Amino acid sequence: MKMQAAILRETGLAHPYAETQPMRVEEVELDPPGPGEILIEIAAAGLCHSDLSVIEGIRPRPLPAIIGHEGAGIVRGVGAGVEGVRPGDHVITVFAASCGQCRYCIRGRPNLCPTGFGARAAGTLISGAQRIHQGGRAINHSSGLSLFAQFAVVARRSAVKIEKDIPLEDAAVFGCAVMPGAGAVFNTAGVRPGDAVAIVGLGGVGMNALFAAVASGAERIVAVDANAEKLALARQWGATDTFLAGPECAAEVREATEGGLDTVIEAAGAAKAIELAYAITARGGCLVCAGLPGNEMRFSYAQADLVSSERQIRGSYMGSCVAERDIPKLLAMYRRGKLPVDRLRSGFLGLDGINAGFDRLAEGGVLRQILRPNGAISAN
Ligand SMILES: [Zn+2]
Ligand SMILES: [Zn+2]
Incomplete structure (x- = not known):
């Protein structure tokens, strides 16, 4: 045809x-x-x-x-x-x-x-x-x-x-933005009620990570982006703290959260965002990288810090989802207004x-x- x-x-x-x-x-x-x-x-x-x-x-x-x-x-x-x-x-x-x-x-x-x-x-x-x-x-x-x-x-x-x-224009977004964003929170990170979570990068993936963090019962949800309008939306939608990305941002977040967050979802796929996300991951916490950068992008960290702080760095591809298993679950959450x-x-x-x-x-x-x-x- x-x-x-x-x-x-x-x-x-x-x-x-x-x-x-x-x-x-x-x-x-x-x-x-x-x-x-x-x-x-x-x-x-x-x-x-x-x-x-x-x-x-x-x-x-x-x-x-x-x-x-x-x-x-x-x-x-x-x-x-x-x-x-x-x-x-x-x-x-x-x-x-x-x-x-x-x-x-x-x-x-x-x-x-x-x-x-x-x-x-x-x-x-x-x-x-x-x-x-x-x-x-x-x-x-x-x-x-x-x-x-x-x-x-x-x-x-x-x-x-x-x-x-289910309106198809809503359904479409589950194919990418929802699975990588919500899946990073539910599957890869396994966020639990009471956890402190940060989301770095508030595009379609990051906003779905925010919805999922709220639905998970996370107590503190920090949102970071370079766009102030997106931060205002994040506050409306359940972020407890928002920070404008910039040179002082990591220090501000660490101070406000007494050393960083249990789980940090990086959803921007940019070098500066990943550096920031690592810097605001608490001791013993986990950085989940869900944003896809260019193939040549590299990220470095202090190995001694990784060891002595027991931080983890994890990749999350399509939110570690099994589509046949997870799309029905995620749509059920959408029906209840959670996504x-x-x-x-x-x-x-x-x-x-x-x-x-x-x-x-x-x-x-x-x-x-x-x-x-x-x-x-x-x-x-
Ligand atoms: Zn995509
Ligand atoms: Zn196979």
Whole structure:
């Protein structure tokens, strides 16, 4: 079938993207779903900071590609052997593709599946297939999803079926912002009632970490960002203390918290943010790094301090989530108002507005802009 898609052909272009247009909206050919694959009509896809890193060229990917890794839509077709979903079902996409058979997958850590990482580096679906073409040449997949398009063919395991009454523009955000943010708090850090938690970086991931810290019963929740408006929102949404990022910030937080916090969630993926996050982690505490920096970024710390203070530094990829297990739990929390992702929505855009959307994200003032590549599609 033919469809419109935003094709990323070149990275590292200058701002504003609205003028340099790293992505071009063009017609491409999408193959029908192969064995174990499904065809999804994309209802909503979030613009995430990791997409921006790909566009900036600091997270290199095979090009040309269709990026976009956070979304929800409606199943329109299924390939041979697909079980558990049928046309008309609503799904949330999962950006960490997994094989279901390797030692990571069977031990409940499919987010670490090496086959999934290999497929992402190669620009294919997890089977190795490429289903998008233009003029006889393949267009690369991204995260096994490629959601900045009207439709996507993805592996069955890259989608989780959800109930139809959940608005798809809210559901989309669970695919990335919610899983890495809330999952870092619930799964990776295991925050308990009474804990003292800090969140460094208040984008879509950081705000979901904030919601989750509030829901966990954390007693003290410190929020840090370079944007004062985001700090004001964080206070409204349950942060007990907020600090504007800057040279004095670490000392201020350490003083206000008597030496730092039990758990620090770093959700910015920037060198300064990680240094700050380590500096405000209390003795015996844990720094959880959930923000994805560029591939070349390095972070150093004093080894003697790590040992004598028993600090931990942990990575958290997709919030250590098992999507099939955790998305239903997280949606149940959303239904009870504990993960109010609709508050994060900074507006809708169509495919033709996607470059300008990434300009706004780069400026740092927006949380989640939602792409609707098919306009406002009906729910069945
Ligand atoms: Zn993301
Ligand atoms: Zn696997």
